[in-house]
Amino acid sequence: MGGMACRILNPHGSRRVLVTKELPGELWLERLAATDCRVEVCQTSAILSHDDLIDAIGESCQGAIGQLTEPWDEQLFDAFARAGGAAYSNYAVGYNNVDVAAATARGIPVGNTPGVLTETTAELAVALTFAAARRIVEGSRFLTAGEYHAWLPTLFQGELLWRRTLGVIGAGRIGSAYARMMVEGHRMDLVYYDPHGNDQLEAHLSAFNEFLMDQGEDPVGVHRALTLDEVLNKADVVSVHTILDDSTFHLIDAGRLALMKPHAILVNAARGPLVDERALVEHARTHPDFRAGLDVFEHEPDVEPGLLELPNIVAIPHLGSATGWTREGMATLAATNVAAVLQGWPAWSDPDDIDLFLSEAPPAAAPSIVNATELGLPTVGPEDRAGDSRPARRSP
């Protein structure tokens, strides 16, 4: 593989699959080995450059599992197609790093790994929300620096979120899981913006309100805003959970930050470029009561100068999906996408119902192919497996 060190598994397999980073767990390897794949895993923690990736693809490469840090663009898909590439999967649910149109034009299915990140990433967004609201990092630094000499009534006052207003931008899988954690756990009123709405979330919260009222508690408010600006105006916490594409780049810019309440908390555990990071630094600097919890950055792994010095910013290095269960599940789904496509299996029709693929007896299908429709791939779904016994959901 060019000059790069790699670990080779199942060396006599007839199809070569490139995996650009070590992945956790074993099941993913078993799936590829069972499909007669020779698996080559790059042994570097550095981000692979374009040239590194072209070298790694080499002259013969039928499958690839890539990372969100890699630009899988037209040039790479050209090299991949020339090498016989027939199946690519991103090791992520987001695929803004992949030129899907370029892959489709070359007949290459592109997989992603939805579902297994949902609660994990939502929990991380909850953690960031409270870390920012309750000044956890500031307090921890103060203690570590030996500055804690006395309990004081005024020490590190933060924000109480109970019964306040939660703003969610993008109520898809992760946004709605986060909304339920915050609304059901902390009785927050919800105001959300999503061009597609989320009837299922609203139905859940309506049932939750029935429960609250049965218990003699006041119901929570649930409101779908017609504009993003309405969310920014009303919410005490605003958490962003949209996909990143041209239409959502810098969705939160200087003008939108100015619409937020002075003491508001902004959370971003989706994608860095959704927020204009330079504008965020300026806003946080001039609004000391405003706080932000950030998992992702506009120019990752670089961070806008000045951001990390601000006491009202909590920042962590893109850990949204970082639990063992999720990262192993992502590996299993990515490998199953590649293995299934290489065997000519159909695509699964419902990427929101993919737990079966984590079991010992997965369906004969690729769990999530984002360009299946464009490629005209046949599909099968849960309805085609009526006799299956389903595994217990979410068993870490």
Ligand SMILES: NC(=O)c1ccc[n+]([C@@H]2O[C@H](COP(=O)([O-])OP(=O)(O)OC[C@H]3O[C@@H](n4cnc5c(N)ncnc54)[C@H](O)[C@@H]3O)[C@@H](O)[C@H]2O)c1
């Ligand atoms: N931090 C991490 O490690 C991590 C982990 C997993 C996912 N993510 C990111 O989280 C985001 C959400 O993932 P998901 O699985 O919930 O995706 P999803 O597709 O289920 O949800 C995205 C939602 O955004 C909505 N949307 C699209 N454009 C919008 C706009 N302009 N304004 C408001 N809403 C809009 C869509 O209608 C959809 O409901 C993605 O950006 C993904 O890349 C980050």
